[in-house]
Amino acid sequence: xxxxxxxxxxxxxxxxxxxxxxxxxxxxxxxxxxxxxxxxxxxxxxxxxxxxxxxxxxxxxxxxxxxxxxxxxxxxxxxxxxxxxxxxxxxxxxxxxxxxxxxxxxxxxxxxxxxxxxxxxxxxxxxxxxxxxxxxxxxxxxxxxxxxxxxxxxxxxxxxxxxxxxxxxxxxxxxxxxxxxxxxxxxxxxxxxxxxxxxxx
Amino acid sequence: xxxxxxxxxxxxxxxxxxxxxxxxxxxxxxxxxxxxxxxxxxxxxxxxxxxxxxxxxxxxxxxxxxxxxxxxxxxxxxxxxxxxxxxxxxxxxxxxxxxxxxxxxxxxxxxxxxxxxxxxxxxxxxxxxxxxxxxxxxxxxxxxxxxxxxxxxxxxxxxxxxxxxxxxxxxxxxxxxxxxxxxxxxxxxxxxxxxxxxxxxxxxxxxxxxxxxxxxxxxxxxxxxxxxxxxxxxxxxxxxxxxxxxxxxxxxxxxxxxxxxxxxxxxxxxxxxxxxxxxxxxxxxxxxxxxxxxxxxxxxxxxxxxxxxxxxxxxxxxxxxxxxxxxxxxxxxxxxxxxxxxxxxxxxxxxxxxxxxxxxxxxxxxxxxxxxxxxxxxxxxxxxxxxxxxxxxxxxxxxxxxxxxxxxxxxxxxxxxxxxxxxxxxxxxxxxxxxxxxxxxxxx
Numbered sequence: 020x021x022x023x024x025x026x027x028x029x030x031x032x033x034x035x036x037x038x039x040x041x042x043x044x045x046x047x048x049x050x051x052x053x054x055x056x057x058x059x060x061x062x063x064x065x066x067x068x069x070x071x072x073x074x075x076x077x078x079x080x081x082x083x084x085x086x087x088x089x090x091x092x093x094x095x096x097x098x099x100x101x102x103x104x105x106x107x108x109x110x111x112x113x114x115x116x117x118x119x120x121x122x123x124x125x126x127x128x129x130x131x132x133x134x135x136x137x138x139x140x141x142x143x144x145x146x147x148x149x150x151x152x153x154x155x156x157x158x159x160x161x162x163x164x165x166x167x168x169x170x171x172x173x174x175x176x177x178x179x180x181x182x183x184x185x186x187x188x189x190x191x192x193x194x195x196x197x198x199x200x201x202x203x204x205x206x207x208x209x210x211x212x213x214x215x216x217x218x219x220x
Numbered sequence: 221x222x223x224x225x226x227x228x229x230x231x232x233x234x235x236x237x238x239x240x241x242x243x244x245x246x247x248x249x250x251x252x253x254x255x256x257x258x259x260x261x262x263x264x265x266x267x268x269x270x271x272x273x274x275x276x277x278x279x280x281x282x283x284x285x286x287x288x289x290x291x292x293x294x295x296x297x298x299x300x301x302x303x304x305x306x307x308x309x310x311x312x313x314x315x316x317x318x319x320x321x322x323x324x325x326x327x328x329x330x331x332x333x334x335x336x337x338x339x340x341x342x343x344x345x346x347x348x349x350x351x352x353x354x355x356x357x358x359x360x361x362x363x364x365x366x367x368x369x370x371x372x373x374x375x376x377x378x379x380x381x382x383x384x385x386x387x388x389x390x391x392x393x394x395x396x397x398x399x400x401x402x403x404x405x406x407x408x409x410x411x412x413x414x415x416x417x418x419x420x421x422x423x424x425x426x427x428x429x430x431x432x433x434x435x436x437x438x439x440x441x442x443x444x445x446x447x448x449x450x451x452x453x454x455x456x457x458x459x460x461x462x463x464x465x466x467x468x469x470x471x472x473x474x475x476x477x478x479x480x481x482x483x484x485x486x487x488x489x490x491x492x493x494x495x496x497x498x499x500x501x502x503x504x505x506x507x508x509x510x511x512x513x514x515x516x517x518x519x520x521x522x523x524x525x526x527x528x529x530x531x532x533x534x535x536x537x538x539x540x541x542x543x544x545x546x547x548x549x550x551x552x553x554x555x556x557x558x559x560x561x562x563x564x565x566x567x568x569x570x571x572x573x574x575x576x577x578x579x580x581x582x583x584x585x586x587x588x589x590x591x592x593x594x595x596x597x598x599x600x601x602x603x604x605x606x607x608x609x610x611x612x613x614x615x616x617x618x619x620x621x622x623x624x625x626x627x628x629x630x631x632x633x634x635x636x637x638x639x640x641x642x643x644x645x646x647x648x649x650x651x652x653x654x655x656x657x658x659x660x661x662x663x664x
Contacts, residue, residue: 066317066464086463093469095259095456097318100449201320201448203437204311 030190032183033103035123036108037116038090041142043071044173045108046082049183050068053097054174060068071187080104096130104136104186109157111170112216114148124164136189137166138182144170145177227466227645228489228496230476230503233261234296234451237458238292238638239502239645241313244465246646251496252462257472259459261504262605262625264294265452265564271522275601285524285598286566292450293522293564296625297556297573298634299324299444299539302434305635307445308652318457320448322562323440328533329407330542333401334594335531337539337543337603338407340432340443342367352402361406362394366428382422390421392606398545404428409489412552412577412628413544427605444630446537448563476507478619486618502620514607518627519578519604521587523597525570529557530537530595536561536570539629551577553590554629572597578604578628590619620645 034042047053050067067082083102088094105127109120120139127137139161141152154170161168167185171178226248228365229240237259240252258264266274267286268281281288300306302323310316327338331350342363346356370376380390391401405411409427416424434443437660445451463469470491472531478501479488488497505512532538540555547553558564565571583602591600610621623637642650 057322086460087466088460088463088469091470093471095459096457097449097453097460100453201322203320204307204316 028076028078028187028190028192030078030080030103030187031083032080032104032106032186033090033098033102033214034085034106034108035120035127036106036112037113037119038087040108040110040113040116040120041173042083042106042108045106045140045142045171045179046084048173048176048179050082052176054176056174069183071183073184073187076192078190080183080187099127099130102131102135103190104138105131105142106138107166107185108140108142109152110143112143112146112154114151117141117152121160124166128164134191136186137164138186139166139168140178140182141168141170142173145172145175155158223251224254224497227248227251227500228253228498228499229501230254230478230489230501231261232256232259232455232459232471233504233622233625234263234455235634235638235641236456236502236504237462238309238635239641240467241315241458241461241465241636242642242650243502243645244462245313245465247465249488249579250462250467251470251498252459252467253470253473253476253491255472255474255476259471260295260452260455261506263294263296263451263455265294265450265663267291271601275522275603278467286569290560290566290569291564291569291571292452293571293645294451294558294573296451297520297558297575298451298625299442299446299556299630301430301630301632302437302440302443302445302629303430303656304434304632305639305652306631308654308656309635309638309650310658311654312484312650312652313458313461315457315461318460319453321445322448322537323438323499324442324444324446324537324539325440325561326532326538327407327435327442327444328532328538328540329403330540330546330589331403332546332595334420335529335540336403337441338403340408340435350403355397355400357633358395359384359400359404362391362396364616366425367432369425371426372553380421383420385421386418387421387424388417390425391417402543402545406552407541408432410541410628410630410632413550413642439615441533442537442539444539446558446562446587450558450562458522478503478508480617484617500618500620502622502641502645504552504622505624508610508619508621510614511612511617512620513655514606515609515624516607517578517604518575518607518625519580519583519586520573520575520602520627521583521591522601522603523572523591523594524565524599525572525594525597527595528559528570529555529572529593531593534558540590540593541629547589549576553587553626554627555590555593556629569598575627614644 050069069081107120107123109116158168169178229252231399232254244250272281328335329338339345342360345359411422473491478492481487486501489496530608536559538557542553559570559574560567574587580586607624609623
């Protein structure tokens, strides 16, 4: 859920899509500016945060990657819980991955919160010569289903930051906090008795 | 799944998910499967439709209860001791980042037909209507002794070796009456029966300290915390940890047949015609019914209500302990209540549980003393489930089977089982010396 305070927004963002569509690569490009040609399947880190400034506010994304749990349809309801935004990723060189992306959109419409901002990202746009899914087809599907659409390339960085910026712009600003505030238990080294701070809802 | 794994874990209950997470973090190759299409096994939280399917054989809950997905009804209701072992495991594994918690509003005890707040400190002892004026002073002295007691500092021991002195002898020194002993033993030290009286007092003193320190931790009215959206979040969070470290997850896998070699050692798990080879299997009792025995059963009532439990100071989350002696039983009864304030029900709704180690086959009658404290309920479900423990020798068959969840109100015994299993599986001891004072709760 996106929460607001002093024009600072905290928003949970989840990634969905087939294995190999490039979910982790998109995040790594966005968060670290890196790209690895042979990115291993997600291991060890599947939780990033990144702050963006847009117009009047800063948006801190808490980005959840699937950690491979999408492979056998074993994503837990917790994954969708409280997500303010989702990027559904497919590979423009694989018609199958586009078909599966549509399934993920249905799953989100079932599990996710109704005000969620959804983006459809056709990744690997640098591989034009191997393209199997046209931009027109994907855009039409996105429009019918209330998503915004962009083709991206984690390799060349094309449109990667743009997807996240567009989401940040579209997040509802004064969303009433539907959930009671909770607390996160945090483990930080004690520094002069200072209490660790982090926030959530 | 036609691959070789170090460990195949069967069942996604909390214990199995914690172990799966710890083993994946250790670098073992883990395959984790469940016959159900949801996470949590016996320790899941159900929405309204799932609840109706399980107990009413219908998928049409009445409309006046609100939206099905607003409900997260725990199947094993428990609270988390704020300074307890589960919090240490959560911090040790950094799984806390996937979860939001809120303090539990109240902790109460049933005494002579009435519900009272549990006094946990010397100051609270002085205010409590549970005791008469002289008894309060005696209790206060005992509480101060416990608060000051430090295992490593003999000066605080007042000449008693608590590894030898029984609880009964320690209490006799302070001259406390049976009534006081009853709430201290059951509502503060959280013993389930009266065996502790004849055991060394150290355990009871440590448990009382855990209660008091947990109470002081988050400024709630109880020593407990509880995750938003219910306990079903816990196994999911540990499963995510396991997946992040390379664990493979498969739900909705029927059968899950454990395969053995000619020496009787585990060699794999078969489901849907495919066999995953493995060296070890970790599972809940339902996956290896021939290697467990029944050790008891838990009776419980699950209630949906539109009000808090009466006489609990309007607590939106609360525990009430009914000590065995107050009811003429051999085991304690517990009330547990959570509500929309922890996102387990829609606005205005409360979920209450009455549970106990069953002594009869008639939960409706057996649970009555607890149910009588709830006031009117919108819906009620009765259930009795069997508890099992493993009887196999893990060093011979490489099967590591968890014990069924008991009727206790918190997770201390759950985590002890997990830590023992972890040691048996890996030959290592999990170091849970996290700095609890550095780990604090941040709230917005």
